Amino acid sequence: MDRKLLLLSAAVLFGFHLPLQGLSRFEKSTLEKQKMAENAVWPSHEPLQFTQRKGGGAEDWPGRYGRQDSPANLRLLAGLGARYERLHFYKGFGLQFEMPEIRKSMKAAGLMHGLGMKVSLYVGGTMFIETFYRETPEAVNWEQRDQYGRPVPYIVDTQTFRHFACPNEPAYRNYIKRVLDIGIDSVKTDQFFFDNYLLQAEPKSCRCERCMAAFHDFLRKKYPTEEEVRKRFGYPSVDWIKVSEWDTYNRPEDLASIDDPALQEWIAFRCASLADQCGEYYEYIKGRNPHISVGFNLKGLYSQNRIWYNAVYHPLYSGHCDFFCFDIDGMTPGLDPRTGALVGEIRSYKMARRLDFACEDGDPGIELAEQMAFSNQKYVEGFGFHGAGYNHYAQRVFSPLAEFFREYNDRYYTGTDNITDCAVLRSWPSMAYSVGAAWVAATLAEQVLIQHRVLFDIISDEQTARLERYQCVILPGQESLSMEIIDRLAAFARAGGTLVFTGSTADYNQYRQRRTANPLLALMGLERPPAVTTVRSYEKGMLVYIPEIVPALPVTPQGRWALPCEQWVLPSNHGEIYQTLAASLPRGLSLTAGAPLTTAAEMLNRKESRETILHFVNYDQQYRLAPFEARLTPQFKGVVRSVELFSPELDQPQKLEFSLTEGKLAFTVPGMGMYSMIVVSYGSL
Ligand SMILES: [Zn+2]
Incomplete structure (x- = not known):
């Protein structure tokens, strides 16, 4: 909560008077709802007996629990705008x-x-x-x-x-x-x-017996012939497997x-x-x-x-x-x-x-x-x-940000699909059979994309049939890949896509058996992994090999975390990775913004209203962002009619000046706190 709101909440709580003028409408409704919510009991998804049996509940919980279903309480929740509980x-x-x-x-x-x-x-x-x-x-x-x-x-x-x-x-x-x-x-x-x-x-x-029988059935379906079973396990029958x-x-x-x-x-x-x-x-x-x-x-x-x-x-x-x-x-x-x-x-x-x-x-x-x-x-x-903005948890939050989101949720946050330049492939055999390495590589590669605001998806093997929606597919340390997936990736590159792979990607097959030769490096005409980032054109597309995503801190797993969250720090070579990626996209980045690397962005199209919606989230909660430039590729045919800024700090959206040069729409995002949304509207055709 910011200081102003904290002060205002205190004013409400302790009953001293502060004039409401000068507050945004989201601040005003926050104060009203916080006051209303003081008497609300948010329903618990746990029955009382559970809290009693597990222990550690509050002494007054049975009393409050008893009030959650009362007509008066439910009316209050509805009045607070709760859509479901x-x-x-x-x-x-x-x-x-x-x-x-x-x-x-x-x-x-x-x-x-x-x-x-x-x-x-x-x-x-x-x-x-x-x-x-x-x-x-x-x-x-x-x-x-x-x-x-x-x-x-x-x-x-x-x-x-x-x-x-x-x-x-x-x-x-x-x-x-x-x-x-x-x-x-x-x-x-x-x-x-x-x-x-x-x-x-x-x-x-x-x-249990059920599971072991079902496991053998599972294997039988997957490896129906003796030849397949022998190849996979060295035995004639899956029934022998323990x-x-x-x-x-x-x-x-x-x-x-x-x-x-x-x-x-x-x-x-x-x-x-x-x-x-x-x-x-x-x-x-x-x-x-x-x-x-x-x-x-x-x-x-x-x-x-x-x-x-x-x-x-x-x-x-x-x-x-x-x-x-x-x-x-x-x-x-x-x-x-x-x-x-x-x-x-x-x-x-x-x-x-x-x-x-x-x-x-x-x-x-x-x-x-x-x-x-x-x-x-x-x-x-x-x-x-x-x-x-209305989910089970979010609707219990009363802050200018939450009020802002609820105001615009249905209009701008629904019916959207994201714009993507890249996809990170987290491939089954790499991710399932690696307990550390592939998870560290994937996490750090994604961290580069998140913090450099590259628009991307995360996909799995099941989704590799639709790669044409991406300019680039990234394989971070995807050590174990089947030839079927590699063939799809190669076809994607031949058709004009960019394939970026790092480290030990494709060194193993889908059973995590080490290959005699790396098939992706072979497509580049290389026998051994080069020590430096290497780019080769490949028919209509491009292959890019990055030898390493270099962790900026020593990787020290903790419990099940291969890379504990506090180590999700941008890798030392993040700048190089980003530059390499940006330079190898056939149509270039759809979005660039001059915000700090602690600001993430997502860009979506809302077809129904012919709008491109751009969200900026500033994770550095200690600082407001200074104004910064943003450039994006227009997404709909027809003229750009307006570029508007929506912010929890503004009662009404603010029109932004914009220009169109070299096929890019450019504008300045005004200084912002934690969040702002830019809506680009296009004229009708
Ligand atoms: Zn079982």
């Missing part, structure tokens, strides 16, 4: 045990619908063994079992009274469908949010890469099991009512191999997920106070947009600004847009 529903204690609390949510949902609000329901993914097994004794057979046949408990605090169900157990899935039926039929929910849908890191993988067991001398946390073919396939199988379970719920809900939005706590993309640790591979959720949330420990968006690293969820937003997921975050300040700039506001018929 998440209610407690099914935590995992068992339907019978939870029914009294579920009934409260049914009643609250009816009131909320009457007030024009939508209802989101929480569905937890663990089984509370103390209560659930009393009413459903057979559920003990649904548990995950590790290599010793022991259950797999929840990992936070002391909550070992929660066990994970096996993702391949049909009876558990059917039970959850009964839970969903109640949400659909009796609560008439508009959204389901599934929590705890991740698998635990080795050694806590489920090795997943490696862990012990003191063989610890999963000591692996730097996963070279064991059975373990590689096990990673893919675990990801597929989790995605299949979530996909089944998604299909079930949509089959019953396609207007219900469905989301999972998948978390985003970070410098830690969550494919390996948690069996989350986002592309598997394509078409089976409307939104996901972040909820990750170990990162605080903003500039890291120790190292100056620019930390945020931009990678997650980029990946989500290409897979058509929305993301749900909304803490005040930079996280909200980042979300508004980068998030894909997915549309679900009936539910509407997953409006970033």
Whole structure:
């Protein structure tokens, strides 16, 4: 909160009088709503029994909890502009045990619908063994079992009274469908949010009979002939395969890469099991009512191999997920106070947009600004847009920035698609089988793009069929690549695209077997990796080899973080990487801006209104930005009618002077605080 607002909030809080004139309309509505919100109780997605059982709750919580469903409270929330709220529903204690609390949510949902609000329901993914097994004794057979046949408990605090169900157990899935039926039929929910849908890191993988049989089926489908099985495993049959067991001398946390073919396939199988379970719920809900939005706590993309640790591979959720949330420990968006690293969820937003997921975050300040700039506001018929300014968390924030976003959310932040010059390919075998190197390289390369404001996407192998929308594809340390992907990349370059690859990219095949010759270097006519950045034309396109992305700080992994967030510092050779990239784009950069490297940008087209929308987010919250020049490639045919600045500091948009020279639209962005938006409007054809 800025100083002026802090003072004003204090004035409201302590009742001393300050004139409201001189305040922007966003500041005024902030103060009004902060005052109104003083008496609001924001509904909890946790039932009271959970807070009691886990401990650590506030003494007065039962009293406040009791008020959350009251008509007066819900009216207040609606009056504050809340479009939807998440209610407690099914935590995992068992339907019978939870029914009294579920009934409260049914009643609250009816009131909320009457007030024009939508209802989101929480569905937890663990089984509370103390209560659930009393009413459903057979559920003990649904548990995950590790290599010793022991259950797999929840990992936070002391909550070992929660066990994970096996993702391949049909009876558990059917039970959850009964839970969903109640949400659909009796609560008439508009959204389901599934929590705890991740698998635990080795050694806590489920090795139950169901999973082992399903794993062998998975292998059989993937390697249907004996010849293929022999080539992959050296054996005649996949039935012989066992997943490696862990012990003191063989610890999963000591692996730097996963070279064991059975373990590689096990990673893919675990990801597929989790995605299949979530996909089944998604299909079930949509089959019953396609207007219900469905989301999972998948978390985003970070410098830690969550494919390996948690069996989350986002592309598997394509078409089976409307939104996901972040909820990750170990990162605080903003500039890291120790190292100056620019930390945020931009990678997650980029990946989500290409897979058509929305993301749900909304803490005040930079996280909200980042979300508004980068998030894909997915549309679900009936539910509407997953409006970033209105999501479950964001709508509880009352600040001039949040008020500004809500004012303009529907008009400028919906129905957009981002403009991209480049794509970073995070290829499955590189990312899944590398625990450190590929994650460090990808993170640092993306950091260069983010901080130099290169417009980019993050894509996976599944998306390499549509490379023509990019001028350039970047492969940062993508050490393991299949020939199929390399052939696609080569075809992209032959057709005029630029392929940039770094370090050990393509040194290994898709099984992480070292190649005798690097096929990408071979396309450049090189036998060995050159020591300096090397550029070669290749038919209509270009190949660029960058030997190294040089970390500016020593890379010191912490826990599962291959590169802890405070080390997301621009690499030492970021300037050279950026210059090389800019010079090798066939049509040049679509956006350049003279802002500091701590300011990120996203540029999108909104076809319906023929507008280009440019967002600037200043992560350096200590300083306002001085005015800076921006140049962009016009995106629509016809004259540029206006360039307008929208800012939480301005009551109304401000028209900016602009010029068009050498095919670029140029203007000066006035000094700004954390965020500003520029809207370029084009005349009709
Ligand atoms: Zn299992």
